[in-house]
Amino acid sequence: MTTTISSAPTTGTRHRAGTLAATVLAVLLPLHAALATETPLAGAAPADLAGAVAQGMTVTMDQARIMRLPPHVATLVIGNPLIADASVQRGGLMVLTGKSVGSTNLIALDARGEPLLTMQIRVRPQTEAVVQVYRGVDRETYSCAPTCERTISLGDSKAFFDTALNNARTRDGAASGGGSTAGAAAGAR
Numbered sequence: 001m002t003t004t005i006s007s008a009p010t011t012g013t014r015h016r017a018g019t020l021a022a023t024v025l026a027v028l029l030p031l032h033a034a035l036a037t038e039t040p041l042a043g044a045a046p047a048d049l050a051g052a053v054a055q056g057m058t059v060t061m062d063q064a065r066i067m068r069l070p071p072h073v074a075t076l077v078i079g080n081p082l083i084a085d086a087s088v089q090r091g092g093l094m095v096l097t098g099k100s101v102g103s104t105n106l107i108a109l110d111a112r113g114e115p116l117l118t119m120q121i122r123v124r125p126q127t128e129a130v131v132q133v134y135r136g137v138d139r140e141t142y143s144c145a146p147t148c149e150r151t152i153s154l155g156d157s158k159a160f161f162d163t164a165l166n167n168a169r170t171r172d173g174a175a176s177g178g179g180s181t182a183g184a185a186a187g188a189r
Helices: 017-036 049-055 158-188
Strands: 002-006 057-060 064-068 075-078 084-089 093-098 102-109 115-124 130-135 138-144 148-150
Touching: 049 064, 049 115, 057 064, 057 093, 075 084, 084 102, 093 115, 138 158, 148 158
Parallel strands: 002 130, 057 115
Antiparallel strands: 064 093, 075 102, 084 093, 102 115, 130 138, 138 148
16 A cells, blocks of 8 residues: 655645644554554465465565475576565575565576576565655655655655665665674684
């Protein structure tokens, strides 16, 4: 669900941040109540392969899903690695992690490079409370759960989009670097 809010001031009226905040709250409070009844994704149990191939797989941003892969998968290819990441684990399990909101595809290849399966991957925000703010012709998109944070969305103003993209890359680098540092420290003991 996407909510659009315009913050362009009208002639002779001074726009105040409090007005925008009140408008955002008026839109998000009913949305939050509706989302509270949403059934969460089952991230602990491996997803059904046939269903995932036919309908795609949805994962929440910054969370992981597990799916059992067909035998002999050697390589996973993600169309847009800024949206999702996947890795093959022992026992033929794939761990799919949502990195930013959007849609991409996943292709599983065998050791000879032959495709074994192709499926759509959708990454949703932690809640579907997305707010678009227009400042004149410039658009900014925020994921509001429970606080509003920048999110990457095609169509946003260049400066806003670039900042959100750099923030996502920095966060990804910090998370990747933090995991390898922790592993190295544990191995040194």
